[in-house]
Amino acid sequence: MTTLTETVARTRAVTAPQRVRRRLTSRVASAVAIVIAVLWTTPTFGLLLSSLRPEDQIKSTGWWTFFSDPQLTLENYQEVLFGTSSSSGQMMSFLINSIVITIPSVLLPLALSTFAAYALAWLPFRGREWIYIGVFALQIVPLQMALVPLLSFFSQGVEVFGLQVLPGWELEGSARFVQVWFAHTCFALPLGIFLIHNFMAELPGDLMEAARVDGATHGTILRKLVLPLVGPALATFGIFQFLWVWNDLLVALIFAGGTAETAPMTVRLAQMAGTKGNEWQRLTSGAFVSVVIPLAVFLSMQRYFVRGLLAGSVKG
């Protein structure tokens, strides 16, 4: 009886996606997809074209006039990337800041949430479910609510009933990167743990048991068994986190500040248009410079990205 229902369920589960697939590969569907893709890409394409046009052209006419009056220049990129005065971009040095901020801000939450997810999924201890629900619930807390408390945690430390429990961090200059790493790690953990936990919990329990019987410790199981299997989930979360940190303006603005020492590219981009927005032509090329690295990362890792997204949702 049970085997029968199982097979019925399985055949249905197989045919439903097949039907969807068949419909989605028809000519009409492809045409629709192409139209949508063109519509979505047009603004980006316009921005790219704008970034290559001379300043007075950008300011006076739309990018489509390029086709009737083609004028191209690399001056905007020159100014934004390698400008010698500190007002003209110098994106190169901010690019380095962005990288310095992003790499630890991706690796730290990745490592911590892997450990946490493993513990929550495969270590039996009391209150495990409640901790998991608590972590899950933390995703609801908007980041903006934590900004002021976190900032005062850094600058004044923690005081409980007049007793200084933790001193202020008193970070100055490039040491302020630590604040940004810390903040990004905090904000990333709930989603990271949730995502990776769901993936790990799907792994067959027999596998773990067999390994335990063979005398493997939790450390060995995590390293030799679990990590190779959850690769796509880690990649997915890694890409998510990378894009989020790379594009983040708010957290960097508050915890890294706007000085050339620590500010990432997004902060620079926001300042580049000038006090009254009269130099906005720089934003076109600036935006493209800032988009190059995430684009490269996404294109080189999109295989994992798609696989990871799907792998979590479909069982079996």
Place this chain on the structure above:
Amino acid sequence: MSLPSRANRVTLLAGTIGLALAVTACGSTEPKPSASGGGSTSAECAAFDKYGKHDGKTVSIYSPIRDAEADLFQEAWKPFAKCTGMKITYEGTGEFEAQIQVRADGGNPPDIAFFPQPGLLERFAKAGKLKPASAEVKKLAEEGWSPDWAKYSTVDGTFYGAPLGASVKSFVWYSPKMFKEKGWTVPTTWDELMTLSGTIAGAGVKPWCAGIESGDATGWPATDWIEDILLREIGPEGYDEWVSHKLAFNDPKVVAAVDKVGAILKNDKFVNGGYGPVKSIASTAFQEGGVPITQGKCALHRQASFYANFWPEGTKVAEDGDVFAFYLPGNDPSKKPVLGAGEFVAAFTDRPEVQAVQAYLASAEFPNTRMKLGTYVSARKGVDTANAQNPIDKLSIEMLQDPDTVFRFDGSDLMPAAVGAGTFWKGMTDWINGKDTKTVLDYIEASWPKS
């Protein structure tokens, strides 16, 4: 019993680490400035002797001024910082209003902030976050600025900081070339201005152009228009009453002033030169509002002195050049109230080096140095107009320094943010888009905070 002692031990440990960090931090920064400061106590530093020596000290400045202008500021105070031995870290941001609040609440405020809105300064002063200015800064401000200015950074009788830069808003930009060709003359009264507008319209050119689009601040250029006219119609005292809401926003006097602006901005014969009908004002970026003047498609554009930076490259800004500005006239040519804006230097800390920076910025030396580097306007007495980089700066400074000038600050920067940076902007945008004056003013009046 064991818990507090353990906590104490942690505090002690953490304290020791913090102390060690602080000591190493000092150790690494101290030798550098004293070495350079000691070497150059020559003539160039003599001017800064009165500010004392602050070797190895750091002062942080937070400000809404960024990019090229910020560079010039930093260059201007470089000799001061070098001679006094201190380090000035500067941070300019486009999100000043929101960020300064977060940083102050988070216990991480800068030493000094340049407040562009007296209303915001007042809020921080009332919350007890700002430190009153030192006696010296107060003295410098009193001798340097007219009482009109000083009152904007005085809260409940306490003076918090001297003004810094200034901009004059009561300007109408025009093309001297075009005027000469067509035989038009610069008007000196409102009636003359309206007659001129009619003449220009008769010549087949829409006389006025305007743009009020400015992202989430869309509408502000229109509020400047209203303020300028209101200042002329009901006088400086009436204007003060309106700003402090002793005069209702939908008072008949205000309605009359707004309609007076409407005679230009909502008149399809007069606007929007180079762009289209009245409604195109709302969708034109303020940066581009006056550009049609250079193409001969528009003749007049009311905008502040800083608009000098927005003209397309190669436009000559001078009395005999491509574009220049005249004073927006009122009914009575003998009275010349000036609408303007500026920044105020207020401090969150009162360390000696912070007060030294404040005193330096309040002195006449700073604006003079700053003006030599690039376009800048200060309302301070003792600023030499010979240092002005362009004719419009010179004209602005002359207007601000004139003892007969009555100066009033941009009203929307003084009102509660809900109105001054909210419904007033939105209301004026609706007004341009076709709503009638009374409805709009009723809406703004209703949005004024009750408490």
